[in-house]
Amino acid sequence: xANAASGMAVHDDCKLRFLELKAKRTHxxxxxxxxxxxxxxxxxxxxxxxxxxxxxxxxxxxxxCRYAVYDFDFVTAENCQKSRIFxxxxxxxxxxxxxxxxxxxxxxxxxxxxxxxxxASRSVSIGFCFFHVRCPDTSRVRSKMIYASSKDRFKRExxxxxxxxxxTDPTEMDLDVIKSRAS
Numbered sequence: 483x484a485n486a487a488s489g490m491a492v493h494d495d496c497k498l499r500f501l502e503l504k505a506k507r508t509h510x511x512x513x514x515x516x517x518x519x520x521x522x523x524x525x526x527x528x529x530x531x532x533x534x535x536x537x538x539x540x541x542x543x544x545x546x547c548r549y550a551v552y553d554f555d556f557v558t559a560e561n562c563q564k565s566r567i568f569x570x571x572x573x574x575x576x577x578x579x580x581x582x583x584x585x586x587x588x589x590x591x592x593x594x595x596x597x598x599x600x601x602a603s604r605s606v607s608i609g610f611c612f613f614h615v616r617c618p619d620t621s622r623v624r625s626k627m628i629y630a631s632s633k634d635r636f637k638r639e640x641x642x643x644x645x646x647x648x649x650t651d652p653t654e655m656d657l658d659v660i661k662s663r664a665s
Contacts, residue, residue, distance in 0.1 A: 490521055490522060490523055490628065490632040490635070490636070491521060491522040491523070492522065492636055493525070495525050496512075496514055496523055496524065496636075496639065496640075497639055499512050499525050500512060500640045500642075503551060503553055503567070504567060504642045507553065509528050509529055509530070509553070510529040510531050510532070510533045510534075510537075510553055511528075511529035511537075511550060511551060511552045512527070512528055512550065512551045513527040513528075513529075513542065513548055513549075513550045514526060514550065514551075514636070515549075516547075516625070516629060516632065518625070523549065523632065523636050527541050529541065535554070535657050535660065538550070538552050539652065539656075544574060545574050546574060546625070547572060547573050547574065547625055547626055547629040548572045548629075549569070549570070549571055549572070549629070550572060551567060551568065551569055551570070551640065552567070552568045553567055553568075554566050554567075554568055554664055556665070558665065564664075566644045566664045567642055567644045567645070568643075568644070568645045568646070568660065568663070568664075569637055569640065569643040569646045569647070570646075570647045570649060570655055571629070571633050571646075571648045571649070572655070573626055573629065573630070573648070647660075
């Protein structure tokens, strides 16, 4: 069933792989991707149980959004072995910069056009050339919006999430952050 807000469905393989991670512990992590053409969330990558957190962090693209689940094992102060399943919404910093940068450029172009109207001696094409050169790829802004609007619905499909993180920069989800949120 598609998400009413974004129109994204969740592929059955996402739920199956998550159940394998949760119940059988056959995966260390799962990275999910939204396929915009198919309008659904799919499994992009699965981490083997022997892989570590650095392998997981390296599997997230630097300039694209993703959802991910990570099974974090740790030992408590009482020397008890525990595990927490993290849901991570990865919105790369590039998207945030692009999104705000887009509005800044629109305002600058609007100001250029406004001053062009006031002064006939300026060339209209200069303002539009500036806009096209500086305008970010709108598909990236669209992608961020689709990920943000689909997150809650997708997370509900994965019953058993214990901790949620939203990260726009690798430092917001480094191992120290994971450790502090696990306990």
